[in-house]
Amino acid sequence: MLSVLSKGFKPAANSTVAAATTVTSTRLASTNDVNFTVQSYKLHKLDNGPKTSVTLNRTDALDFYRKMQVIRRMESAAGNLYKEKKIRGFCHLYSGQEACAVGMKAAMTEGDAVITAYRCHGWTYLLGSTTTQILAELTGRIAGNVYGKGGSMHMYEKNFYGGNGIVGAQQPLGAGVAFAMKYRNQKNVCLTLYGDGAANQGQLFEATNMAKLWGLPVIFICENNGFGMGTPIERASASTDYYTRGDYVPGIWVDGMDILAVREALRWSKEYCDAGKGPLMLEMATYRYHGHSMSDPGTSYRTRDEIQNVRKTRDPITGFKDRVVTSGLVTEDELKEIDKDVRKEVEEAVKIATTDGVLPPEALYADIYANTATQEIRGATIDETVKQPFKTTTEVLKSIGRL
Amino acid sequence: MAAFRPFSSLLVGGNTRQLLAKRGAAHFNFQPSDAPKEYGDVRQKMNLCQAVNNAMDIAMDTDPSAVLFGEDVAFGGVFRCSIGLKDKYGADRVFNTPLCEQGIAGFGIGLAVAGSTAIAEIQFGDYIFPAYDQLVNEAAKYRYRSGGLFECGKLTVRATWGAVGHGALYHSQCPEANFTHTPGVKVVIPRGPTQAKGLLLSCIRDDNPTIFFEPKILYRLAAEEVPVGDFMIPLSKAETVRKGKDVTIVSWGTQVHVCLEAAQLAQEKLGVSAEVIDLQTIQPWDEDHVVESVKRTGRLIVSHEAPKTSGFGAEIAATIQDRCFLHLESPVNRSCGWDTPFPHVYEPFYLPTVWRVFDSIKKTVKY
Ligand SMILES: Cc1ncc(C[n+]2csc(CCOP(=O)(O)OP(=O)(O)O)c2C)c(N)n1
Numbered sequence: 001m002l003s004v005l006s007k008g009f010k011p012a013a014n015s016t017v018a019a020a021t022t023v024t025s026t027r028l029a030s031t032n033d034v035n036f037t038v039q040s041y042k043l044h045k046l047d048n049g050p051k052t053s054v055t056l057n058r059t060d061a062l063d064f065y066r067k068m069q070v071i072r073r074m075e076s077a078a079g080n081l082y083k084e085k086k087i088r089g090f091c092h093l094y095s096g097q098e099a100c101a102v103g104m105k106a107a108m109t110e111g112d113a114v115i116t117a118y119r120c121h122g123w124t125y126l127l128g129s130t131t132t133q134i135l136a137e138l139t140g141r142i143a144g145n146v147y148g149k150g151g152s153m154h155m156y157e158k159n160f161y162g163g164n165g166i167v168g169a170q171q172p173l174g175a176g177v178a179f180a181m182k183y184r185n186q187k188n189v190c191l192t193l194y195g196d197g198a199a200n201q202g203q204l205f206e207a208t209n210m211a212k213l214w215g216l217p218v219i220f221i222c223e224n225n226g227f228g229m230g231t232p233i234e235r236a237s238a239s240t241d242y243y244t245r246g247d248y249v250p251g252i253w254v255d256g257m258d259i260l261a262v263r264e265a266l267r268w269s270k271e272y273c274d275a276g277k278g279p280l281m282l283e284m285a286t287y288r289y290h291g292h293s294m295s296d297p298g299t300s301y302r303t304r305d306e307i308q309n310v311r312k313t314r315d316p317i318t319g320f321k322d323r324v325v326t327s328g329l330v331t332e333d334e335l336k337e338i339d340k341d342v343r344k345e346v347e348e349a350v351k352i353a354t355t356d357g358v359l360p361p362e363a364l365y366a367d368i369y370a371n372t373a374t375q376e377i378r379g380a381t382i383d384e385t386v387k388q389p390f391k392t393t394t395e396v397l398k399s400i401g402r403l
Numbered sequence: 404m405a406a407f408r409p410f411s412s413l414l415v416g417g418n419t420r421q422l423l424a425k426r427g428a429a430h431f432n433f434q435p436s437d438a439p440k441e442y443g444d445v446r447q448k449m450n451l452c453q454a455v456n457n458a459m460d461i462a463m464d465t466d467p468s469a470v471l472f473g474e475d476v477a478f479g480g481v482f483r484c485s486i487g488l489k490d491k492y493g494a495d496r497v498f499n500t501p502l503c504e505q506g507i508a509g510f511g512i513g514l515a516v517a518g519s520t521a522i523a524e525i526q527f528g529d530y531i532f533p534a535y536d537q538l539v540n541e542a543a544k545y546r547y548r549s550g551g552l553f554e555c556g557k558l559t560v561r562a563t564w565g566a567v568g569h570g571a572l573y574h575s576q577c578p579e580a581n582f583t584h585t586p587g588v589k590v591v592i593p594r595g596p597t598q599a600k601g602l603l604l605s606c607i608r609d610d611n612p613t614i615f616f617e618p619k620i621l622y623r624l625a626a627e628e629v630p631v632g633d634f635m636i637p638l639s640k641a642e643t644v645r646k647g648k649d650v651t652i653v654s655w656g657t658q659v660h661v662c663l664e665a666a667q668l669a670q671e672k673l674g675v676s677a678e679v680i681d682l683q684t685i686q687p688w689d690e691d692h693v694v695e696s697v698k699r700t701g702r703l704i705v706s707h708e709a710p711k712t713s714g715f716g717a718e719i720a721a722t723i724q725d726r727c728f729l730h731l732e733s734p735v736n737r738s739c740g741w742d743t744p745f746p747h748v749y750e751p752f753y754l755p756t757v758w759r760v761f762d763s764i765k766k767t768v769k770y
């Protein structure tokens with residue numbers, strides 16, 4: 001690894017943002033890594049929890065910054081495409097919550113699984129899709145993550161069980177995925193994500209009971225962004241301590257705007273589950289900048305000042321940037337270079353997402369059942385009625401040379 | 404015309420894209436209706452959203468036990484149907500619930516059985532399924548299983564319904580048939596503002612639990628002169644919205660407008676006179692009205708947005724062949740959504756558009 005010291009220490013130019021967490025940092029002479037102190041966690045039915053003193057190395061610092069910026073940029077691009085009517089329907093942006101996904105991904109190991117709700121673009125990216133695949137899915141094109149058949153809320157990757165449109169539906173699924181892991185003796189966890197609104201769906205309580213009863217390696221993670229659509233948490237939840245709401249399932253409250261706290265919390269939680277002590281329930285305190293979806297300006301139930309204030313004082317990217325630059329781990333110029341790269345990557349993705357083709361209409365019929373007889377498909381006139389030519393999306397893709 | 408191209412020639416090139424690019428536009432033209440005199444002379448232009456608001460306003464004004472609740476309804480709900488009602492009737496009568504459809508439905512049943520008029524909003528018909536158990540197993544059977552001692556007839560569940568042009572899998576479905584298979588609940592769907600107001604008031608005041616599906620594409624798009632007073636359109640009564648003699652078309656909700664257009668087209672292009680009936684109440688439905696019409700025309704087409712298989716069209720077809728067998732000149736035709744999940748980019752192909760209904764008319768009369 002490059003020596004941080006040899007790069008010269010350059011304080012962040014005109015950085016006005018102070019991370020919400022304690023910014024104390026110590027450079028470790030032996031490794032060039034830097035020690036940071038993160039805000040303490042709140043514990044529920046646990047004697048000890050994740051550490052508040054965490055170490056960050058240079059490679060990770062650059063990597064985390066890049067990933068958070070990609071998500072931020074990609075979501076801005078999606079917002080713009082929506083305004084241009086190139087994305088239709090429902091589109092929920094993750095901006096403001098980047099530290100949650102990137103931090104958790106950083107602690108995941110091979111074989112860990114994720115399932116979440118509709119706010120899934122960032123996760124899809126982190127689990128392996130390209131920005132092109134995500135933006136093209138949003139515009140419904142062949143280059144999309146599921147060839148345009150899913151849209152904003154339905155994206156998938158290896159070990160990423162999707163994007164789910166029905167609030168609360170993914171919660172028991174996560175328990176099921178974790179059961180399969182346990183059954184196969186995998187040392188893995190299933191990260192089961194949901195919002196503060198979804199925390200009030202009864203399915204969560206059914207799922208936590210099963211998970212505890214059978215000791216499943218599932219980590220229920222409530223991304224508390226303060227609102228379920230237009231409803232602030234206090235108006236919807238009798239207890240807003242979401243990390244305690246699993247009752248007999250131990251829980252941890254985490255500052256979800258601090259990627260380092262998130263990473264450490266997940267690392268600790270994985271260790272806990274690997275030791276056969278799962279499940280766990282985490283709450284990530286975070287914030288959503290945009291409206292709930294693109295049809296919500298997001299300003300009727302909160303003030304613009306409130307949003308601005310979070311952007312100024314708790315932004316996960318600015319906060320992180322400030323810390324890694326101030327501590328001398330990376331330089332401002334290196335981050336600028338990343339910004340440039342990311343901008344380019346997203347611009348190129350937008351190009352493909354707006355010019356690629358749409359899957360032929362035959363795909364409408366593909367992949368409904370695994371093994372039924374082909375159906376009659378009516379043409380524009382009675383004589384043009386044909387037998388369904390393709391049964392799977394794969395066959396459709398092959399027929400047009402896209403697979 | 405792009406819509407006339409055969410399916411198989413709509414490969415990935417320009418045609419698909421052109422057609423898909425148009426998916427912002429509605430697939431029909433709204434045909435306003437003129438309410439009968441007895442509903443009142445004083446009228447005001449309202450869209451369907453305002454008509455629903457107006458109906459709830461009247462319901463709450465005339466019934467102090469009426470309460471309205473659901474996700475974000477105190478702010479007006481995501482479609483703004485309940486806007487202003489909290490200010491008018493207070494936060495104890497118009498309130499937000501947490502995000503929990505099963506809870507909303509069950510809570511509503513409890514309220515209703517204890518004597519309150521409960522108006523529950525489920526934000527999208529697609530989200531009524533978490534509440535399905537409560538509606539099917541509790542609401543529908545309360546009266547029966549208690550020998551008539553207990554019932555929740557004061558419950559009305561409102562839910563938005565149907566295609567909007569870009570809603571994809573979970574913001575477009577038409578789940579009426581899921582509920583018509585359950586004796587004990589009524590299912591009602593309006594085609595425009597006047598019907599929305601009159602039918603919703605009937606649902607709220609009916610002594611049975613009712614599910615009122617609101618075609619959300621009509622909220623803003625459909626506007627007409629609506630009587631401002633308190634009036635009710637009777638449940639389980641169909642309405643003939645276009646007179647004809649060669650073929651009967653039965654439909655409900657948004658699809659009525661598609662059928663009206665197809666009927667007009669059939670008149671112009673084929674010289675066929677099609678009668679169009681708006682069923683209005685899907686269950687219990689106005690059999691006699693449809694039977695009378697089919698006996699005259701000898702032909703029936705049923706058209707709904709929901710998938711064909713096990714759609715309510717199947718029930719109508721079965722009843723009509725039973726009651727009109729000797730009058731039928733051709734098999735009952737169903738012009739419906741395809742048997743696929745509601746697709747993301749293929750909505751224009753999924754929907755039983757004017758052209759598909761037109762094709763059904765042609766097939767039926769030429770049989
Ligand atoms: C069963 C169901 N009910 C309602 C909705 C509509 N809806 C979509 S998201 C949402 C709010 C969810 O809030 P939260 O769980 O906090 O997640 P966030 O959007 O904040 O990420 C609602 C009410 C839905 N998709 N599914």
Ligand SMILES: [Mg+2]
Nearest residue numbers: 195196227228
């Ligand atoms: Mg939320």
